[in-house]
Amino acid sequence: MFNAFKQSVKALSANPARTVLTTLGIVIGISTVILVLSAGEGFRSLINAQVGALGSNTLFIQTKIPPTTKNRAANSSQASGSFSGVTITTLKQRDLDDVKKLSNVVNDYGMVTGMAVASYRNNEKSVIYYGSSAARFQIDQHTLKEGRFYTQAEDTGADQVMILGSNLATDLFVQDDPVGKLIRLGNLNFQIIGVYNSQGFAGGGTADDSAYIPLATAQKKMLGIDHLTIAVIQMQNTNLGDSTAAAITSLLERNHNITDPAKDDFSVQTQAQALDTFNTIFNGITILLIAIAAISLVVGGVGIMNIMYVVVTERTAEIGLKKALGAKNSDVLSEFLVESILVTIIGGVIGIVLGSLLGWLVAFIATSSGLEWAFSVPLYAIALAFGVSAAIGIGFGVLPARSAAKMDPIEALRYE
Numbered sequence: 001m002f003n004a005f006k007q008s009v010k011a012l013s014a015n016p017a018r019t020v021l022t023t024l025g026i027v028i029g030i031s032t033v034i035l036v037l038s039a040g041e042g043f044r045s046l047i048n049a050q051v052g053a054l055g056s057n058t059l060f061i062q063t064k065i066p067p068t069t070k071n072r073a074a075n076s077s078q079a080s081g082s083f084s085g086v087t088i089t090t091l092k093q094r095d096l097d098d099v100k101k102l103s104n105v106v107n108d109y110g111m112v113t114g115m116a117v118a119s120y121r122n123n124e125k126s127v128i129y130y131g132s133s134a135a136r137f138q139i140d141q142h143t144l145k146e147g148r149f150y151t152q153a154e155d156t157g158a159d160q161v162m163i164l165g166s167n168l169a170t171d172l173f174v175q176d177d178p179v180g181k182l183i184r185l186g187n188l189n190f191q192i193i194g195v196y197n198s199q200g201f202a203g204g205g206t207a208d209d210s211a212y213i214p215l216a217t218a219q220k221k222m223l224g225i226d227h228l229t230i231a232v233i234q235m236q237n238t239n240l241g242d243s244t245a246a247a248i249t250s251l252l253e254r255n256h257n258i259t260d261p262a263k264d265d266f267s268v269q270t271q272a273q274a275l276d277t278f279n280t281i282f283n284g285i286t287i288l289l290i291a292i293a294a295i296s297l298v299v300g301g302v303g304i305m306n307i308m309y310v311v312v313t314e315r316t317a318e319i320g321l322k323k324a325l326g327a328k329n330s331d332v333l334s335e336f337l338v339e340s341i342l343v344t345i346i347g348g349v350i351g352i353v354l355g356s357l358l359g360w361l362v363a364f365i366a367t368s369s370g371l372e373w374a375f376s377v378p379l380y381a382i383a384l385a386f387g388v389s390a391a392i393g394i395g396f397g398v399l400p401a402r403s404a405a406k407m408d409p410i411e412a413l414r415y416e
Contacts, residue, residue: 019343022307025300026347026392027354030385032293034355037381039362040286045374046366047278057106057238058139059245059270061099061231061252063088066263088265089227090256096231098251104244106236109135110228112218116186118211120172127168129185129211131218139234142207147179147194155214158221162190167208169195185211188221198371241270297388300347301396308340308400320407333405340397341390348389352382 065088096108111132118127134152150161162183169178169192178192190213199207219225235244245268252266253259269277322332356377363375 018307019346022304022343023300023347023350025296025303026344026389027300027351029293029295029297029300030348030351030389031355031358032296033290033388034352034377034381034385035358035362036286036289036293037384038356038359038375038377040282041376041378042359042363042366042373043282045376046371047275057235057271059233059235059241059248059268060274061091061233061248062267062269063091063227063229063265064267066265088229089225090265091228091231091252092226093228095252095255096228098255099231099233099248102244102247102251104235104237104240104247105233107135107138107234109133109139109232110215111136111230111232112215112223112225112228113230114218114223116222118168118172119184120181123172123174125168125171125209127185127209127211129213129218129222131213131215131222133215136232139232142199143197145195145197146177147192150193150214155216158216159214160188160190160217160221161193161214163194163196163212164192165196165206165208165210165212166198167206168211171209185213186222241272245270245273297392301344301392304340304343304392305396305400308336308397309403311339312336312400312404316407329405332407333401336401336404337394337397340401341393344389344393344397345386348385351389352377352385355385 091110093110096110099105100108109132111130113128113130115126115128118125118129134150134155137149144163145166147163149163150159154161162185164172164178164183172178172183173181178195181192182189183192184190190211196208196212213222233244233248235241248268249261249264252268253261253264256265258264359377360375363373366373
């Protein structure tokens, strides 16, 4: 076997250009797999960081449109707000007051969202704003870069105070200190009392580009509503998450006079359920991307098989000579099979290194953007890459190797 390995190394080094081109498909496929799995781990760390910032002991209530004969497609909608022109207005502050009386509930807050143009001097930007009660700051673990949070008294009084996301503060104020200055949001002036540290992505968009104002201000002065679209509930014991969610569901069904659970106009979801949903979706996407990368691996394997057939043809006379001198079929088979495996292993190693570098580059760009993105290359990804490389080398190399091993030495020696 050592002799076969030595002969394979010699053959590959004799044609470096062909060796590089042969391994290219494997390199691309393996590096793509490593990149996808590495980026996947980084994205998971980002989501976990977001969950940690919201508090792992929280669950969410969102309004949703119950299924009817007119909007049957909405039966799976979790939209908080409007969907096809329909707005759910049944979730009220009194619901949260009742929820807070449950034994495992420590705190809660309601929230509404809207969109308006924020402007300061000559700078303006269309932003999403969040209106929530001051209880938010007792649950949400995001921190301020400067300034302070608004108080419950400011929320109750519908004061026009605002906290800016880090990007929004930079976009509107550039080098100026925003705290204490007035900003216009829609038709109202707000005093900036604080600026968040970078929060990353939340709610499907970037929280750093958003504005945060008291709930009563958003309801009464900006939107003209008295209902909520989202509520965040803080639990004392996370192990009782499912039972707490069930208790909240029963309470809200009573409050909303709902007798058929299929007609609920709200959904209750724990952090664990949210993570399970995310993992299910993300795992599906990961499998899809790996399947696409596998196409490249198959193409690379076919390329290796074709090249090995060419190599066998070029070395026909050499094979005939070796067999005439006593080489067994197994010796010839081993030599060409080792050469095929060696090519794929080299491509696999290069692919792992390249994929890891690309994964690190993605992590570097993400962290430079203020995201909590951890770089890692899972060990199972490396094991998978080596396993796939070896399998391709054997699978696509065995046919050319067998073709070489079965050659008749006399016919092979006649080949020119």
